Amino acid sequence: MSENTSKTKKAVVLLSGGLDSATVVAMAQKDGYSIHALSFRYGQRHSIELEAADAVAKHLGIAEHKVAEIDLTLFGGSALTDDIDVPKDRNESEMEADIPVTYVPARNTIFLSFALAYAETIGAKDIFIGVNALDYSGYPDCRPEFIASFEETANLGTKIGVTEDERIRIRTPLLNMTKAEITTAGSKLGVDYAMTISCYDPDTTGAACGHCDSCLLRRKGFREAKLADPTRYQG
Amino acid sequence: MSENTSKTKKAVVLLSGGLDSATVVAMAQKDGYSIHALSFRYGQRHSIELEAADAVAKHLGIAEHKVAEIDLTLFGGSALTDDIDVPKDRNESEMEADIPVTYVPARNTIFLSFALAYAETIGAKDIFIGVNALDYSGYPDCRPEFIASFEETANLGTKIGVTEDERIRIRTPLLNMTKAEITTAGSKLGVDYAMTISCYDPDTTGAACGHCDSCLLRRKGFREAKLADPTRYQG
Numbered sequence: 336m337s338e339n340t341s342k343t344k345k346a347v348v349l350l351s352g353g354l355d356s357a358t359v360v361a362m363a364q365k366d367g368y369s370i371h372a373l374s375f376r377y378g379q380r381h382s383i384e385l386e387a388a389d390a391v392a393k394h395l396g397i398a399e400h401k402v403a404e405i406d407l408t409l410f411g412g413s414a415l416t417d418d419i420d421v422p423k424d425r426n427e428s429e430m431e432a433d434i435p436v437t438y439v440p441a442r443n444t445i446f447l448s449f450a451l452a453y454a455e456t457i458g459a460k461d462i463f464i465g466v467n468a469l470d471y472s473g474y475p476d477c478r479p480e481f482i483a484s485f486e487e488t489a490n491l492g493t494k495i496g497v498t499e500d501e502r503i504r505i506r507t508p509l510l511n512m513t514k515a516e517i518t519t520a521g522s523k524l525g526v527d528y529a530m531t532i533s534c535y536d537p538d539t540t541g542a543a544c545g546h547c548d549s550c551l552l553r554r555k556g557f558r559e560a561k562l563a564d565p566t567r568y569q570g
Numbered sequence: 571m572s573e574n575t576s577k578t579k580k581a582v583v584l585l586s587g588g589l590d591s592a593t594v595v596a597m598a599q600k601d602g603y604s605i606h607a608l609s610f611r612y613g614q615r616h617s618i619e620l621e622a623a624d625a626v627a628k629h630l631g632i633a634e635h636k637v638a639e640i641d642l643t644l645f646g647g648s649a650l651t652d653d654i655d656v657p658k659d660r661n662e663s664e665m666e667a668d669i670p671v672t673y674v675p676a677r678n679t680i681f682l683s684f685a686l687a688y689a690e691t692i693g694a695k696d697i698f699i700g701v702n703a704l705d706y707s708g709y710p711d712c713r714p715e716f717i718a719s720f721e722e723t724a725n726l727g728t729k730i731g732v733t734e735d736e737r738i739r740i741r742t743p744l745l746n747m748t749k750a751e752i753t754t755a756g757s758k759l760g761v762d763y764a765m766t767i768s769c770y771d772p773d774t775t776g777a778a779c780g781h782c783d784s785c786l787l788r789r790k791g792f793r794e795a796k797l798a799d800p801t802r803y804q805g
Contacts (some may be wrong), residue, residue: 412691440690456647476727484723492711505765
């Protein structure tokens, strides 16, 4: 796939290298956007996801892909950035019960802030993020009320939001979709999920653990969508 | 000065090394907070301000000082991070007319997001930022409506905001003070302004240009407060 960057409107897409964000890239392309993807090396234990992000970016033929280096281990406070075990084999009621230790303090606020800086410098009005309020890990910064509030903040705190007629929009096309609906939609758009890594605790080759919240939600998505799961699991 | 960190409540303070943020540290200490200061090496041309931040932190005897490395030259778009001339000798009406080229896209949104992550990991509820809506450079992300919106976003996007009774507060003690009032208040609290650097375009020794917006506002502050200006100027 490729795109004509001269005629299309630009969008910034937060691209982790996982299933959701890869699908969002394909959806935004379908909507006619030229894609400027942004990934983060933030000290995550699963930084191999950045290789997946690069592969997805190349496969989908996007306009630009930037990787910001922000060391969130400066603060710590999460199983994804500290030496804390990633929970395994939790059932749905456990996932819904509280905010898990894999929550990274203020991560989406930070990610969206950088996306906002990126958007402002390239003149993009649309920022896409693959948050999901149905099949998700219970993070406060994936909820629609957070996204709506950030959008308001973005328009108040930037030149683009203050001086231009158009508003900055935080786009969340996956918000009310199940993981099964997401995998179905992405497959139709040509997303190669074999390239994506969702696991919080992959081995050094990128093989998934199959048991963390993220793996369980992903597995459920392929199963309920009746799609073959292309994930490479450990062992 | 020193503080008893065991009994006091914690606050995160954004500390640039300039006049305003140094004053905010002293004010927050006076209010009984244990200070956890956060500075950024973001690709600013005036990164020597970080030496000033370190000196201020040591002088005021704060609990902790962290420096986050975030390379905003990845995006560019500002005279502070790009090879664009810093405007000199602008008068007040020029400063008020539009958003200057020294505006860094989404900078305060990014800085506050990191402060939020820091606050959440240490259990602080209060984040101090030295924004000023009177004698300022016309940046959208210094306005009270932006700060209020960010506070709302912060409470919606964090564990601390969602699960605890207390709210996260973005504190702006300088918001409605003139630069003269700020320098007067800080001097009474023992802030040594000779240690601070406000200039956007200092030389390699930290001497101020005396002509950028930030120098002009600072000079005006000392003049109107009838305080000796301890700033070391170039030439």
